Amino acid sequence: MSTPATTNADAIDALLPQTQCMRCGYPGCRPYAEALAAGTAALNRCPPGGAALIGLLSRLLDRPALPLDPACGVESPARVATIVAADCIGCARCLPACPVDAIIGARRQLHTVLADWCTGCELCLPACPVDCIRMPGRGPGDPPAPGPAPSRERFLRHQHRIAGHAAERARLLRERKQAARAGVGAAGA
Numbered sequence: 001m002s003t004p005a006t007t008n009a010d011a012i013d014a015l016l017p018q019t020q021c022m023r024c025g026y027p028g029c030r031p032y033a034e035a036l037a038a039g040t041a042a043l044n045r046c047p048p049g050g051a052a053l054i055g056l057l058s059r060l061l062d063r064p065a066l067p068l069d070p071a072c073g074v075e076s077p078a079r080v081a082t083i084v085a086a087d088c089i090g091c092a093r094c095l096p097a098c099p100v101d102a103i104i105g106a107r108r109q110l111h112t113v114l115a116d117w118c119t120g121c122e123l124c125l126p127a128c129p130v131d132c133i134r135m136p137g138r139g140p141g142d143p144p145a146p147g148p149a150p151s152r153e154r155f156l157r158h159q160h161r162i163a164g165h166a167a168e169r170a171r172l173l174r175e176r177k178q179a180a181r182a183g184v185g186a187a188g189a
Helices: 004-015 029-038 050-061 148-188
Strands: none
Touching: 004 029, 004 050
């Protein structure tokens, strides 16, 4: 059974752009929606949504509209990551940084961005040690920015995959520790 706060969080989350950029100070759009529903976050913390989103949230939550909080960034046109092929060293640090798996590649190989998946979150920029990623505005020849629903789905799949990898690493570590303890016990006998 859903509570009013959950329902409100669902309605808020449906309005958010799902860039998962964390500029609002939360680890994704859903946690920001939950904080808004709980009344613990200001409604002016989403630069990708900008003034239009602030207006929608103001009406939904019956709170006064505020200007975008400059500490979170500035409103800008939709952007898309591009990788300068000549500069990419194939370190693969950008791969886990992308919250929607829009960057593909393998270690020691050139990486590329799936422009129609890229939300323009900019999280890949600090991950790149050689600054080979650029974030130009989406031009007329570029695919449009992805919509909230597919971006949310890709983000959830990314989170599920990361959690699965972490669980597998933890399982392997437990098994190795058990094997090491068993080996020490057998050696001391």
